[in-house]
Amino acid sequence: MWLDESAIQKQDLIIDPPYVNAAGSLGFYPGASAVSDWHLLGAFITNPVSLKARKPAENRVCINFADGFLLHTGLPNPGFSVVLKRYAQRWARAPLPVIVHLIAEDVKGLAQMVPRLEVCENIIAMELGFAHDISADEADRLIDSAFGELPIIISLSPYQVSTIAPVLVDSRVSMVRICEARGMLPDDNGKLVRGRLYGTGLFPTALQAVHELAAMGLSVIGGGGVYTNAQVKTLFQAGAAAVSLDAVLWRGGLKLDTLIEESIKEQ
Helix, strand or coil, rough: CCCCHHHHHCCCCCCCCCCCHHHHCCCCCCCCHHHHHHHHCCCCEECCEECEEECCCCEEEEEEEEEEEECCCCCCCCCHHHHHHHHHHHHHHHHHHEEEEEEECCHHHHHHHHHHHHHHCCCEEEECCCCCHHHHHHHHHHHHHHHHCCCCCEEEEEHHHHHHHHCCCCCCCCCCCCCCEEEEEECCCCCCEEEECCCCCHHHHHHHHHHHHHHHHEEEEEEEECCHHHHHHHHHHHCCCCECCCCHHHHHCCCHHHHHHHHHCCC
């Protein structure tokens, strides 16, 4: 089949200043308890949203380890329609652009969510998050079904890069964001729990993922284990187009105004 080259062109997406929060770090819209300078980010990424409501995991837990912690929640949310009803107007009035993170479970679900996002004000992109064990073929099908008027960001853990990244090279995906790695730890009762990992010990794997994706010609939002200005600078040196901040937004340690000032000086 002959394809118009303009129809498969990547949609440009510029995040300026080049910092975002990680999905799941600041809610569906930051409340009064959020970090005071969140509005200085280049874009705000929402909590993950699924088509249908998801209840919290029965065994939700936070388990500490030497260099961080494991968080298992089940990605609870009230479902796409409810989220849109509650937050669309807040997103439209937000002091920065909004990126909505969609839990990409199946093609039919994306077909119902994507068109409704495209008519919302102040949303500059959608981010797709996949199951940790998704195949490259299934990821490719989900990505293809989501293309429309909004640029697409793909959220990948460092361990998904080797499997999924090759199908992104010639696609219309605008950016790839390195998200939290997943792992497993025993809870207080000795039961093994799988969850998202946070902490300084994750930075080396995140840095390698950024380097590999940038070498493939993909535009990358680096993240994972970022707690210092030096780590942020290293991610940019490795080829990151922007940096994603997660647990540091809860626990402190980085000042966004300082980061942004330094970024401007180095441009």
